Amino acid sequence: MTSVTSTDGTIIDYDRSGDGPPLILVDGAFCSRSFGPMPALAPLLTKHFMVYLYDRRGRGRSGNTQPYAVEREIDDIEALIDAAGGSAHLYGVSSGAVLAMRATAALPGKVRRLAVYEPPLVVDKSRPLPPADYRQRVDDMLANGRNGDVVKFFMTKVVNGPAFLGVIMPLMPVWSKLKAVAPTLPYDLAILGDVMRGEPIPEEYRKVLANIDVPTLVGDGGKSPAWMHNGVQAVADAIGQTRRITLPGQTHQVKAGAIAPALIDFFTAEAI
Structure with a gap:
């Protein structure tokens, strides 16, 4: 285990393993490098990439400097990218997918390629909406x-x-x-911001997606509900260079063995 220091002084702890171009894995809600989908996924990628598995701030061994701001989590990713040599691939899942997209848009030239799985945008009324408050x-x-x-x-x-x-x-x-x-x-x-109201992607977030100028893989699971497919498709439509995939038999809890081949193919391909 090792660490980097983010812009605000927060210590971000991570594990690094493998050989090849750097690939940073970005967790979603409630997950860390010891719990969630990434610990099982990382070993499947290490033959092709130098994999960075980190604890987002406030989790595991990483610090939790206050006050919180989304920009500080982007700073954390930038610190990891700098430690990896100045550029890296990103893969994010769920809310971590949204964080990875925000980081890619905010850090031009530092993200080589981006892959996201099921960013949880609710863009229609095909599911009950969360309470307004x-x-x-x-x-x-x-x-x-x-x-x-x-x-x-x-x-x-x-x-x-x-x-x-x-x-x-x-x-x-x-x-x-x-x-x-x-x-x-x-x-x-x-x-996530204001993306769960059952309405089209808000302008603030649409600008983020428009500023993603790297090849991007956008994926979902074949067994996921309609609202998830619709939100994922809206994201794919708003990004320029996109490969869109649906993994048969998968849900939001995508299995490492199902997503790993798609990530390896995308990040190693000469073109999308």
Whole structure:
């Protein structure tokens, strides 16, 4: 394990393994380099890339300097890119996909290629929408130490998971990990911004996508719901150089063995 120091002095801890062009993996909500999809994915990529698996700020061994701002998470990625030699590929999943897209747009010349899987944009009314005040409700629950309620609320009311999740999740082995990292959920909600209202991509975010000027892979799962497909397609349509894929049989919890070949093919191909 090693670390870099971000612009505001925050220590960002990471693991590095493999050989080849640098590839930074960007986690979504509740995940870290020891929990979530990336720990299983990284070993499948190391024959082709120097893989950087890091803890986003507030998670694992990384620091958590306040006040938080999305720009600081982009600074964190830039510090990792600089440590990798000044340029790198990025792969992000879920809200981490949105962070990776924001970083690519904000760091011209530093991202070689970008791959994203299921950025969770709700651009139509094909699913129930989150409560209008969901971000404030998350903040209020955290302020009162109700980390477990935050996890349940997010899984059932924001991402629209089945109601029984709120009952069974406290019985699962991962419950303590989810509660521990719950205070970073507002970071992911800030990264997402105003993209879950069931309306077309807002202008602020459309400008971000328009500023992505590198080859980009945009993917989703064949078993994911219609609202996810529609949001992912809206992202693909708004970015210039795009390869669009759907992985058969996959959901938002994409399996490492399913996404790894697509990433290897995309990041090593001469053209998209």
